[in-house]
Amino acid sequence: MRTVELPQESDTLEFGRRLGAALRAGDLLLLDGPLGAGKTVLTRGIAAGMGVTGRITSPTFVIARVHRPDGDGPALVHVDAYRLGGLDEIDDLDLDTDLTDAAVVVEWGEGLADQLSDTHLMVRLRRREDDVRELTLEPHGEGWTERLGELTG
Template structure:
């Protein structure tokens, strides 16, 4: 399955969301910022688990809501995954306190609820928008910001 940036991808099961995240994780590299957007229950953390699997990171990936950020290291060579939940952040000072700009050069940073801060963290980033329909199917849309993302996003 390839993903066309102009279309919406349907994810009928949590496994499909994990698989999509894994494919995305396989193409990520140090310096990438991915923002996961959607309401509660849309599947942001499930997608983050798939991204982690695709990157080969170790450790259990769970929602970082109460700890704000977790770092997951790769089992082999490759960048770490910094998984952030921006839901509880109240402003730019909170973002600055996390020192994410340092992580952005050496790690892949995945931010749930981060649309409000993404452009302050990087010039180029990918927004993944998730919507949960009443039938429990998730609709996913990719929104690349910057020319590098647009040229990289053909997922197998």
């Protein structure tokens, strides 16, 4: 487990860019944190790192959005699981199929989407009283520990 301080929104975007550049098809990221913690800002950075252009917004009302990169590389599937009622609704999204050719980022996915893969990265975001975000990375399964070492130095 690693924790990173992100004092400015630009730091959250930049960390997301580095994380996005390291993602590959089959990667599953679960984002956890209260409203305003920076989950969608981080996802904007991840998208930029994956070569996705265009507007990245929270998929709260549409549940899931697919973003294609400009050029080669996996697509980004951005999911908001907040309004989902359980495993059946996650299953209806067919995210396990998306994991074959996309990187999947699920906001509010703990306890639901983590069952899609034994290998995933849990990203916890907290906003302190001084407005600094703390990002904690919890690797699950093979490969993430080594990849995180490259990201966080």
